[in-house]
Amino acid sequence: MCGIVGYTGHRDAAPLLLEGLQRLEYRGYDSAGLALVGGNRDGLVVRKLAGRVAGLVGQVAGEPVVGNTGIAHTRWATHGAPTQGNAHPHVDCDRRIALVHNGIIENADVLRAALEQAGHRLTTETDTETLAHLIEDAKADSLEERVIAALEHVDGTYGLAVVSADEPGKIVVARRGSPVLLGIGNGELFVASDASAILEHTRSVVYLNDGDIAVLTPTGYHIVDSESHVQVRAVDDVAWDLEAIELGGYPHFMLKEICEQPETVRSTLRGRLLFEQGCARLNGLNLAPQALAEIRRIVIVACGTSWHAGLVGRHIIEALARLPVVVEYASEYRYRPQLGLPGTLTLAISQSGETADTLEAMRAARAAGSRVLGIVNVVGSTIAREAEGGIYLHAGPEIGVASTKAFTSQIVALTLLALLLGRQRGLSLEVGQDLACRLAQLPGLVDRTLALEPQVKAIAQEFADARNFLYLGRGVSFPVALEGALKLKEISYIHAEGYPAAEMKHGPIALIDADMPAVFVAPRDDVYQKVVSNMQEVKARGGRIVAVTTEGNGELRGVVDYQLQVPATAPLLSAILTAIPLQLLAYHIAVLRGCDVDRPRNLAKSVTVE
Ligand code: AGP
Numbered sequence: 069m070c071g072i073v074g075y076t077g078h079r080d081a082a083p084l085l086l087e088g089l090q091r092l093e094y095r096g097y098d099s100a101g102l103a104l105v106g107g108n109r110d111g112l113v114v115r116k117l118a119g120r121v122a123g124l125v126g127q128v129a130g131e132p133v134v135g136n137t138g139i140a141h142t143r144w145a146t147h148g149a150p151t152q153g154n155a156h157p158h159v160d161c162d163r164r165i166a167l168v169h170n171g172i173i174e175n176a177d178v179l180r181a182a183l184e185q186a187g188h189r190l191t192t193e194t195d196t197e198t199l200a201h202l203i204e205d206a207k208a209d210s211l212e213e214r215v216i217a218a219l220e221h222v223d224g225t226y227g228l229a230v231v232s233a234d235e236p237g238k239i240v241v242a243r244r245g246s247p248v249l250l251g252i253g254n255g256e257l258f259v260a261s262d263a264s265a266i267l268e269h270t271r272s273v274v275y276l277n278d279g280d281i282a283v284l285t286p287t288g289y290h291i292v293d294s295e296s297h298v299q300v301r302a303v304d305d306v307a308w309d310l311e312a313i314e315l316g317g318y319p320h321f322m323l324k325e326i327c328e329q330p331e332t333v334r335s336t337l338r339g340r341l342l343f344e345q346g347c348a349r350l351n352g353l354n355l356a357p358q359a360l361a362e363i364r365r366i367v368i369v370a371c372g373t374s375w376h377a378g379l380v381g382r383h384i385i386e387a388l389a390r391l392p393v394v395v396e397y398a399s400e401y402r403y404r405p406q407l408g409l410p411g412t413l414t415l416a417i418s419q420s421g422e423t424a425d426t427l428e429a430m431r432a433a434r435a436a437g438s439r440v441l442g443i444v445n446v447v448g449s450t451i452a453r454e455a456e457g458g459i460y461l462h463a464g465p466e467i468g469v470a471s472t473k474a475f476t477s478q479i480v481a482l483t484l485l486a487l488l489l490g491r492q493r494g495l496s497l498e499v500g501q502d503l504a505c506r507l508a509q510l511p512g513l514v515d516r517t518l519a520l521e522p523q524v525k526a527i528a529q530e531f532a533d534a535r536n537f538l539y540l541g542r543g544v545s546f547p548v549a550l551e552g553a554l555k556l557k558e559i560s561y562i563h564a565e566g567y568p569a570a571e572m573k574h575g576p577i578a579l580i581d582a583d584m585p586a587v588f589v590a591p592r593d594d595v596y597q598k599v600v601s602n603m604q605e606v607k608a609r610g611g612r613i614v615a616v617t618t619e620g621n622g623e624l625r626g627v628v629d630y631q632l633q634v635p636a637t638a639p640l641l642s643a644i645l646t647a648i649p650l651q652l653l654a655y656h657i658a659v660l661r662g663c664d665v666d667r668p669r670n671l672a673k674s675v676t677v678e
């Protein structure tokens with residue numbers, strides 16, 4: 069879950085690498101480093117430190133490094149504490165080879181023992197360092213042949229880039245399990261974990277597949293497999309522009325992305341609503357109507373916020389299409405025996421499209437004979453490329469580690485799928501047309517919901533010192549409660565739990581007192597009255613209540629301490645609106661607590677390791 073970037077060409081590499089690292093910092097930010105070849109010294113120059121990329125920029129400014137070829141890394145530690153020593157790049161005994169890596173070497177301990185046995189001196193606690201010494205140990209001529217030979221011994225995942233003082237100008241890149249792409253410039257080439265690092269210089273990218281080894285020199289590149297057979301990969305064009313990955317005047321990407329939701333919901337809907345037919349058009353599914361009709365059950369696999377969206381999707385698909393849906397934690401599902409039941413459709417939901425657990429759960433389902441579709445935001449990501457078809461969110465790049473706009477767009481995408489499946493399974497034209505209209509109204513309703521921000525900010529003031537929170541809801545609002553709790557945990561480090569409101573009396577109610585704020589997600593739907601009773605139970609025990617409910621609901625005065633009223637919409641769609649005040653509440657509490665909202669501790673945007 070690190071970020072790697074590389075450059076070879078005619079320009080000074082250091083500033084390009086540092087700028088690329090800054091754009092990749094949302095992938096990991098506990099230490100950083102770079103290595104340059106062929107500069108003013110014969111050999112390799114390495115600079116690295118514990119801490120943010122900004123520190124590395126300062127270090128390089130103090131001690132400039134020159135060279136036209138280099139690699140760089142921003143880290144999310146898996147093996148070895150985030151220290152200067154464990155920061156990447158890692159080098160071999162003679163400091164002739166430098167390497168940056170994203171992924172986990174699972175047999176590193178065995179490799180380390182063998183290398184030390186062979187006389188290598190390994191100085192760090194990382195799994196990655198073994199790779200540099202394996203390459204040094206490999207008996208072959210060219211750097212790429214040595215990399216191929218070294219990787220034969222490796223179990224695990226990697227996206228890596230290697231340079232050698234003996235072959236200035238060359239970068240060797242390899243991929244298995246972790247995303248890497250090449251950027252094709254004019255007389256120059258880039259390597260990056262994702263396109264945001266190089267978008268300033270080129271939109272032409274080549275996504276590497278698992279098993280690919282790419283060899284880059286200033287004059288060109290080629291790709292081979294582990295048998296050195298040449299591989300041909302398409303050159304794609306990145307759709308979004310630089311502005312999409314800039315703050316655009318906002319203090320944080322999270323707030324920018326929360327405020328983008330009227331537009332991102334509109335983008336997810338664009339061209340997909342068939343009002344006349346009361347249906348949805350989802351060309352990317354690549355499934356013929358017959359194949360859609362053969363679906364008997366749906367298994368959703370996902371992690372984190374995407375898993376919460378899956379839970380909301382279950383309600384909507386079961387209600388509209390009368391198909392049974394199970395929502396699985398991908399990390400658990402991938403290791404469970406696959407039942408291989410006929411008529412199973414597996415939906416992999418992932419903003420980044422690179423989450424290792426979701427990818428492997430999708431692969432396991434496919435191996436067991438299931439059809440697999442992806443609901444993904446990042447175009448060209450691994451899940452998107454490996455799924456048989458799917459739905460792109462078109463929500464634009466999500467930089468803030470805490471996912472926000474992807475959540476609401478995921479629910480919109482799931483609703484479109486439910487509408488399509490439902491209309492095929494007896495859902496009436498009227499209901500379909502009504503839902504299509506309600507969906508089309510959403511961007512305006514989201515805009516009105518964002519106007520609650522000043523009220524949310526005031527409530528955040530009240531609770532910024534809280535140590536615990538309980539989020540409660542029923543039906544489609546239960547996953548929203550889970551999501552609200554996750555947002556608060558992620559960025560403010562306050563312990564928070566989401567719970568089905570009715571479950572509270574089976575235990576968590578013991579936690580209720582004046583110091584335990586309870587946030588109820590309570591739109592006026594068919595379980596609303598039940599939720600009000602749960603509020604009474606909290607009130608009776610001195611708990612303080614914040615309620616997210618529907619506009620015009622005057623009933624809660626005297627029951628709750630604070631209420632945030634979102635516009636009315638179809639009950640099945642309420643989650644798209646009720647989630648937004650919870651995103652804002654977490655955001656403002658975190659800001660008041662002085663937390664680094666976009667780079668919350670211990671987290672990273674895309675979890676590409678197990
Ligand atoms: C959400 O705010 C977190 N960043 C995290 O839980 C995330 O949702 C999870 O890692 C799944 O990511 P994905 O959607 O990119 O697969």
